[in-house]
Amino acid sequence: MVRVGVVGLGMMGLTHIDAYKRRDDVRIVAIADKDPKRLSGEVRATGNVDGQAQQGVEALDCKRYEDAGDLINDADVDMVDICLPTHMHLRFGQMSLEAGKHTMLEKPLARTSEDADKLVAIADAAAGKAFVGMCMRFWPGWSWLKEAIDNDTYGPVRSASFRRVAQHPGGPFYENGELSGGALLDLHIHDTDFVQFCFGIPKAVTSAGYSKVTSAIDHVVTRYHNDDNPAGGPVVMAEGSWCFSKGFGFTMSYCVNFENATAVFDLAQQKPLTLHKDGKSEQVELDSLMGYDLEIAYFLDCITNDRAPKTVTMRDAANTIKICEAEGKSVETGERVAVQV
Numbered sequence: 001m002v003r004v005g006v007v008g009l010g011m012m013g014l015t016h017i018d019a020y021k022r023r024d025d026v027r028i029v030a031i032a033d034k035d036p037k038r039l040s041g042e043v044r045a046t047g048n049v050d051g052q053a054q055q056g057v058e059a060l061d062c063k064r065y066e067d068a069g070d071l072i073n074d075a076d077v078d079m080v081d082i083c084l085p086t087h088m089h090l091r092f093g094q095m096s097l098e099a100g101k102h103t104m105l106e107k108p109l110a111r112t113s114e115d116a117d118k119l120v121a122i123a124d125a126a127a128g129k130a131f132v133g134m135c136m137r138f139w140p141g142w143s144w145l146k147e148a149i150d151n152d153t154y155g156p157v158r159s160a161s162f163r164r165v166a167q168h169p170g171g172p173f174y175e176n177g178e179l180s181g182g183a184l185l186d187l188h189i190h191d192t193d194f195v196q197f198c199f200g201i202p203k204a205v206t207s208a209g210y211s212k213v214t215s216a217i218d219h220v221v222t223r224y225h226n227d228d229n230p231a232g233g234p235v236v237m238a239e240g241s242w243c244f245s246k247g248f249g250f251t252m253s254y255c256v257n258f259e260n261a262t263a264v265f266d267l268a269q270q271k272p273l274t275l276h277k278d279g280k281s282e283q284v285e286l287d288s289l290m291g292y293d294l295e296i297a298y299f300l301d302c303i304t305n306d307r308a309p310k311t312v313t314m315r316d317a318a319n320t321i322k323i324c325e326a327e328g329k330s331v332e333t334g335e336r337v338a339v340q341v
């Protein structure tokens with residue numbers, strides 16, 4: 001039984017708590033939030049994906065802390081799950097890892113690649129295991145895609161496009177580009193990470209975009225240059241935004257064209273994944289759980305069986321931030337920017 005403490009009871013903290021409640025190999029022993037109304041459950045955050053952050057914390061029988069450090073230093077906590085705003089990940093991630101706790105950090109690993117590199121080094125020297133919630137690597141329909149690519153099931157990928165667009169989520173953290181990194185670092189990072197997962201670290205990126213709600217980049221379109229080899233690699237691109245009008249909500253999708261099939265994922269559909277092949281279109285059955293449940297199951301398994309997380313490493317998560325930073329530089333300069341990791 002892993003005893004977990006959850007720090008930060010916003011949309012993601014509640015989403016993770018829902019996932020823990022569905023399992024019998026983990027017990028929530030403590031929660032922390034500096035806002036007493038969030039800590040008591042009087043005020044509840046809501047999610048942007050249907051089924052997310054459904055339950056509150058009112059009925060939880062556990063310790064409650066206003067100070068995240070007190071939860072981290074609680075001897076009854078084996079694993080700390082940090083769901084704080086991004087700019088706090090370094091401070092509390094470091095505190096947790098140095099206290100010897102198994103540590104899960106929400107994405108992005110940190111606000112900057114410099115901070116992320118620090119966390120990678122701290123995790124390398126830590127007694128506990130470290131994990132980053134790059135949830136798309138576990139998301140039903142997306143892990144299917146990764147397997148299809150790795151197994152060469154439908155031949156090589158010729159082109160892939162990913163799209164994740166939304167209205168702005170609102171709130172002081174997301175409105176502040178210095179703290180959140182805008183849609184580029186907060187939302188689009190999921191697709192950047194998935195591109196890295198499937199196709200490796202791109203040699204370079206070419207991006208265009210703009211700021212709207214924050215001082216950072218809130219809409220971005222990127223071409224990932226994985227295709228600079230003589231044999232011709234896939235043409236890969238992604239669009240991310242939280243500049244859409246209120247009422248639009250949120251959607252995520254991809255269209256991947258293999259040599260012998262085309263796969264289309266659209267979260268807005270009741271059955272999101274369709275495979276078009278040999279003149280037939282088939283809806284692929286997927287796990288009903290969300291990537292959040294599956295990533296948490298994976299990390300708990302790593303802890304229980306003393307295995308280092310491999311599906312996503314701290315280094316992968318830091319590299320994803322470096323790719324996003326190259327995308328940001330490309331938006332600013334209008335130039336193709338080499339990715340240096």
Ligand SMILES: NC(=O)c1ccc[n+]([C@@H]2O[C@H](COP(=O)([O-])OP(=O)(O)OC[C@H]3O[C@@H](n4cnc5c(N)ncnc54)[C@H](O)[C@@H]3O)[C@@H](O)[C@H]2O)c1
Nearest residue numbers: 008009010011012033034035038068083084085086106107
């Ligand atoms: N994986 C995903 O799909 C996904 C989705 C949304 C957000 N996120 C990430 O999760 C993180 C949190 O996002 P969110 O939407 O839950 O944010 P949020 O603003 O809704 O919640 C953050 C919570 O942290 C609390 N808090 C702030 N400072 C604190 C402190 N010093 N000590 C204790 N509590 C403190 C706040 O009171 C708030 O309740 C961000 O890094 C975000 O990028 C990931």
